[in-house]
Amino acid sequence: MKGAPAYLSQALAPLADTAAWKAFAEAALRADRGAGTLRVLEAAGLAVDLSTQAQSPELLEAGLALLAERDFGAWRERLLEGGIANCTENRAAWHTALRAEEPPGRVAGRVLAERDRVRAFVRHIDAQGRYDSVVHIGIGGSDWGPKLVVSALGYAGTRRQMRFVSNIDGHAIEAGLLGLDPRRTMVVVSSKSFNTTETLNNAQCALRWLREAGIADPWEHVVAVTANAEAAKRMGVAPERIFTFWDWAGGRYSVWSAIGLPIALALGAEALDGLLQGAAAMDAHFAQAPLERNAPVQLALTGLANRNVFGYASLNIAPYDARLVHLVPYLQQLEMESLGKSVDLHGQPVSVPTGPVVWGMPGTDGQHTFFQWLHQGPEGAPVDFIICREADHPYPEHHRLLVANCLAQREALLRGKPASTLETELAAKESDPERAAWLARHKAHPGGRPSTLIVLPRLTAHSLGALLALYEHKVFVQGVVWGINPFDQWGVEYGKVLATGIAEELAGKAPVGQRDPSTAHWVEAWRAAL
Numbered sequence: 001m002k003g004a005p006a007y008l009s010q011a012l013a014p015l016a017d018t019a020a021w022k023a024f025a026e027a028a029l030r031a032d033r034g035a036g037t038l039r040v041l042e043a044a045g046l047a048v049d050l051s052t053q054a055q056s057p058e059l060l061e062a063g064l065a066l067l068a069e070r071d072f073g074a075w076r077e078r079l080l081e082g083g084i085a086n087c088t089e090n091r092a093a094w095h096t097a098l099r100a101e102e103p104p105g106r107v108a109g110r111v112l113a114e115r116d117r118v119r120a121f122v123r124h125i126d127a128q129g130r131y132d133s134v135v136h137i138g139i140g141g142s143d144w145g146p147k148l149v150v151s152a153l154g155y156a157g158t159r160r161q162m163r164f165v166s167n168i169d170g171h172a173i174e175a176g177l178l179g180l181d182p183r184r185t186m187v188v189v190s191s192k193s194f195n196t197t198e199t200l201n202n203a204q205c206a207l208r209w210l211r212e213a214g215i216a217d218p219w220e221h222v223v224a225v226t227a228n229a230e231a232a233k234r235m236g237v238a239p240e241r242i243f244t245f246w247d248w249a250g251g252r253y254s255v256w257s258a259i260g261l262p263i264a265l266a267l268g269a270e271a272l273d274g275l276l277q278g279a280a281a282m283d284a285h286f287a288q289a290p291l292e293r294n295a296p297v298q299l300a301l302t303g304l305a306n307r308n309v310f311g312y313a314s315l316n317i318a319p320y321d322a323r324l325v326h327l328v329p330y331l332q333q334l335e336m337e338s339l340g341k342s343v344d345l346h347g348q349p350v351s352v353p354t355g356p357v358v359w360g361m362p363g364t365d366g367q368h369t370f371f372q373w374l375h376q377g378p379e380g381a382p383v384d385f386i387i388c389r390e391a392d393h394p395y396p397e398h399h400r401l402l403v404a405n406c407l408a409q410r411e412a413l414l415r416g417k418p419a420s421t422l423e424t425e426l427a428a429k430e431s432d433p434e435r436a437a438w439l440a441r442h443k444a445h446p447g448g449r450p451s452t453l454i455v456l457p458r459l460t461a462h463s464l465g466a467l468l469a470l471y472e473h474k475v476f477v478q479g480v481v482w483g484i485n486p487f488d489q490w491g492v493e494y495g496k497v498l499a500t501g502i503a504e505e506l507a508g509k510a511p512v513g514q515r516d517p518s519t520a521h522w523v524e525a526w527r528a529a530l
């Protein structure tokens, strides 16, 4: 299609029409789905068990042929070498450069300098001993990463009290500031664009709170992390307290940049280092491991078969680790903002469904919430089970039970339990055979439901970094096969524009616009009240 950048000139055939895709789909349908063979891939210290997913030598071959057809090798090189991987915004998606021990020459100076600044700042703050609380203000990619890591690794306590405020809902900032001593509180404002309504309004609210406490220079308490240093300066943040990253690091890929600052404030710079090292180890695996043993690649192909061949519209994430309570929303943003696209790189409709809905919560809570649907609902969903080999608490029996539950759920999803077996079992207890048959149908599990088991040695900064990078690369590979851009998010922008207009109308600064009857009704209703 005209208008696409020249480097995309090579025509991208509609995926569904390609022989490679048809062969992949046919091989998936013929593959073993009964976990006949153990299939565990090792990557950066993680074990990725794909045994209970569709597998066969034919499917493996077809997956490799599909990657070749979609020019995967060239795209991976483009990603890892900082080429234009984000074509609609005409820039690289170079988050791997942020976590490399030796960042690539083109950006090495900047990346290392900012890494050092963050660490020096944390050392200075520690030495100063002035702040015992941090209120972190940011949203989306400027919130989920630090919040996930701090809660996962700081479950047993952090070096200072950490509050994360993201939502524009005033209750969020109210709760975020509640009970803190403004004189001993640092406010970290994180926003790649420094243009996000929620973040800017919450930041102003925090500033008022500092001022109202009689702090002569509230800006002394404020730190900014942004790719738009000018906007942070205009707002009033002192240049020495502005930490930067660059437009080539996408918001949902930015935890590896100075956005990681609150992690170091909460857990020490070693946590940040470990996180980066774990992710870099996964990058090396992604770049070098043969494709048939490449965990992100195989996880991606598995997901493609589940989405497009077996028709699963969603992917459930079940971390069997209470510390990973924020992993699901983190991955929701990563997967759904990246893969929720309907148009390919050439601007043509994608010929097959793209990214699945991602949902879930930590096990075992999820078992008592929605696992019924996973086991016996008519559709079901593939599940990614994530668990640590070793726990960090002193209750071995709890870990044994946690592991048992995780393995049992997988087994139940896979094996199911046919009505005929249940009928025989029930017949022994029930005097009425008709009731036994009736009850057996209610208790039957279809089985044959796919899952992946990801085992971390322990939950450390390193293993968490590797886990997040595993998902990032999986998402990238799927984007390549679907032929979409996983690095933009135009869908989010439209709603922001509409919200700005409605906010003006609610404030009485603009007449109520041409709206549908319902929106107009509620704008009028609130206009009078707000």
Ligand code: F6P
Binding pocket: 139, 140, 141, 142, 190, 191, 192, 193, 194, 195, 196, 199, 251, 252, 337, 489, 492
């Ligand atoms: O949700 C849309 C989005 O643009 C995300 O991609 C981003 O992580 C978030 O808003 C926050 O943006 P910023 O970091 O620019 O405040």
